[in-house]
Amino acid sequence: MTEPTDPSGPTKVDVAALTALLDGEYADVRTLVRDNLAEHASILEDAETMSRDEFRQRVLDVVRMMAGTGQTGFGFPKEYGGGEDIGASVAAFETLALGDLSVVTKVGVQFGLFGGAVLQLGTKPHHDAYLERLIKGDLLGCFAMTESGHGSNVQALGTTATYDAGTGEFVISTPDDRARKDYIGNAAQHGHVAVVFAQLVVGGESHGVHAFVVPLRDEDGTVLPGVRIEDCGRKIGLNGVDNGRIWFDDVRVPRTNLLNRYANVSEDGTYSSGIDNPDRRFFTMLGTLVQGRVCVGGAGINASKVAIAIAVKYALQRRQFGSPGSGREELLLDYGQHQRRLLPMLARTYALHFAQERVAADLHTVFNRFGEVQAADDEHERRALEARAAGTKALGTWHASRTIQECREACGGAGYLSVNRFDALRADTDVFTTFEGDNTILLQLVAKGLLTDYKDSFEDMDQIGMVRFVAGMAVESVLERTNARSILERLRDVVPGNRDSVDDPESGLQEGAWQLEMLSAREEHMLSGVARRLKRGIDAGRDPAEVFSLCQDHVIGAAWAHVERIVLEAFLDKLETVEPGPNKDALNHLSDLFALSCIEADRAWFLEHGRISNARSKAVTRRVNQLCRRVRPLAGDLVDALAVPPEMLRAELLEFSGS
Structure with missing residues (x-):
């Protein structure tokens, strides 16, 4: 046994005051999230007793219920139903991690990665088209960056998006299995749309990695032609998240599906960007x-x-x-x-x-x-x-x-x-x-x-x-x-x-x-x-x-x-x-x-x-x-x-x- 407790110091603290200090200026946000966690506490047991598909649906239901409280939308513009406060968004997400982490990850994929990419890399037409629905959880999406052959080295991604000036479309292609999108949350079952990161090719010239909105499924949940999706299967953890692999076989999307905050392609195939240096442009996009x-x-x-x-x-x-x-x-x-x-x-x-x-x-x-x-x-x-x-x-x-x-x-x-x-x-x-x-x-x-x-x-x-x-x-x-x-x-x-x-x-x-x-x-x-x-x-x-x-x-x-x-x-x-x-x-x-x-x-x-x-x-x-x-x-x-x-x-x- 240790020596007796050292008497030189406090023996009690003001717990409420210390909690207030830790919660900081977003105490109300953290309280809202804690209350929601307590209300849906049964999900911790569900994670152990439900089948994988049942638990995936349970996680989705909880995410949508939480979206209904507004806690997942703090970081989005008010005009689309958000709260316009990034700090509140971070506080809500952190606090959510006191509960089931499949829910946390699903929230991160839907509102942080997918929603964040549309918000930060897109422009007003994209915001008008997607933000309100994704904030409510009505439009579920994916963040398709990582590939089987390229994880951290994003600049070397193999997926291509080639502009066809004759039709005004981008052709999204997976050239080989190394370029398949891998470990993508929401892909295996629930995602209807993906923000896909691909090498932009215009007139035979590559302009580096850019982001595109690419539909994956129709309203009934059927995978669209040219898209192939495979479930990643059981994982060490987070089995309430439907991670999947995605291949694109010359999938065509309109020119306007390029998230064009930092670069654009005109109808005639002219590439333009306010950031001339391609490396700086790439890291600016990722920095957002x-x-x-x-x-x-x-x-x-x-x-x-x-x-x-x-x-x-x-x-x-x-x-x-x-x-x-x-x-x-x-x-x-x-x-x-x-x-x-x-x-x-x-x-x-x-x-x-x-x-x-x-x-x-x-x-x-x-x-x-x-x-x-x-x-x-x-x-x-x-x-x-x-x-x-x-x-x-x-x-x-x-x-x-x-x-x-x-x-x-x-x-x-x-x-x-x-x-x-x-x-x-x-x-x-x-x-x-x-x-x-x-x-x-x-x-x-x-x-x-x-x-x-x-x-x-x-x-x-x-x-x-x-x-x-x-x-x-x-x-x-x-x-x-x-x-x-x-x-x-x-x-x-x-x-x-x-x-x-x-x-x-x-x-x-x-x-x-x-x-x-x-x-x-x-x-x-x-x-x-x-x-x-x-x-x-x-x-x-x-x-x-x-x-x-x-x-x-x-x-x-x-x-x-x-x-x-x-x-x-x-x-x-x-x-x-x-x-x-x-x-x-x-x-x-x-x-x-x-x-x-x-x-x-x-x-x-x-x-x-x-x-x-x-x-x-x-x-x-x-x-x-x-x-x-x-x-x-x-x-x-x-x-x-x-x-x-x-x-x-x-x-x-x-x-x-x-x-």
Whole structure:
């Protein structure tokens, strides 16, 4: 059993006030969604008892019922029945992830991907034709981007859309099985229309990937001529979503079915675009769809709230072993190792919540009415948003996978029973790490953004773009920003012998400024190291692709370090807005626990690079243990403040814990 609870700190928090802080300005939206989740809580059991087709229909029915409440339409223009508030849309989607995740995914496909593509890439004729019906759930659609042979590398998609000037139509074709659209939500059964991403060919010239509205089924649900659809079959999770594969055999659609916000083709076959550079045009089009990435990250973080709430509540009820002669077994959460496995994850969940709140606010700032990019500094803001969204999504969804698994194990055999939700949470969130971009690729995108600060010509977000950057990199521009002198000046407070004194290794550990400086030091060092390695390889005459591949682990490490730093920044910034009192004290403990857990997890790096001494490293571990003891008496209130509806916990283990 652990040492007695540390008395130096609050023993209770104001749960309602903390929930209000977490819910933020969209508390009413989150309350609406929670109420809807509670009303349809039986879907959690239906997922286990219904056949696949029955459950798919059940999910569709729930999605349509929720559309009737308005919660799925917040991000669309009012004239079509929406709410004109992207922030509210993100808040609703995140909160929906406290419930069944097939519903979440179906909502994301219908209103985020399909609806978002029509809204962001289309123009008024497309909005008039589709938005009102899709917002109501009357017109169901697909987002047909991914292909069997091309996932993250969207620019290399194989599907073609060739303009026939004689008929004024585009001919949509799947040249081979590698180019079939794959894993497409709503395709197998329910989708009537798809936004299809294809290579636009006019007069024999390719103009890159563009988006087209392509009908799939008639009003009776019969697949249209020239379209072939195949069910993807049973998946690890999310079996309430009808994923399918689509082939197009010279399917003809009118010229006006090109979503032409950024490019157009005239009747005579003249291609035109307000963005001359094809790469910039492509990434501008994809950038307008960043909301989906933001939403998936938020969904992962909220799913982890369910898991941590169940595990902590169970640990506050379940007893096991105890001191000889005491006559009473001890609560699980009174054991030091049990605190160690759950409470840092609780702290990280809070930290990621505030980081997600920040990226959602940035989304709202960069995209004003209906996703129009603001004129002032739009390029810089867009790129910053894309990098922050990518990094937060990666860490948030990886956190979900790891938290759910750890919480399952922390609940022992009870956690293995389906009734206690962990199997569904684990299976359904698994794909979040590759939804809206594979997490490893997304961290490359983050690294690309960081390296752009060194060299503005670094444009492409894919691996080929990274290689092109390496090939053209100049040492002066690479090293200018992080010369050795400036690094030493920045790190003067964290090097051994200054604040990291052997005589007082615990000094400053719980100061946010020191924690942030440590994470910043790691980020700066790793980023400059990546740049040097890349340049050194090129100077040696090696192939750029080989150089990048050899440095890829370093690239990902630098991106991870960057994102952990901005997550801590978001937490510290939030603390500045909280009034002094027990809630702020509790959040300070969580912030310290998050930051020091990050440092402890990577203490080998900090030791290897002289950022902390051996004594300091040991002090960090001692302080993490101490913080776990301080958070222990608050744990129940802290998970209650996450406001997971009791109906969504649906955990039999909380009704009978064996105590």
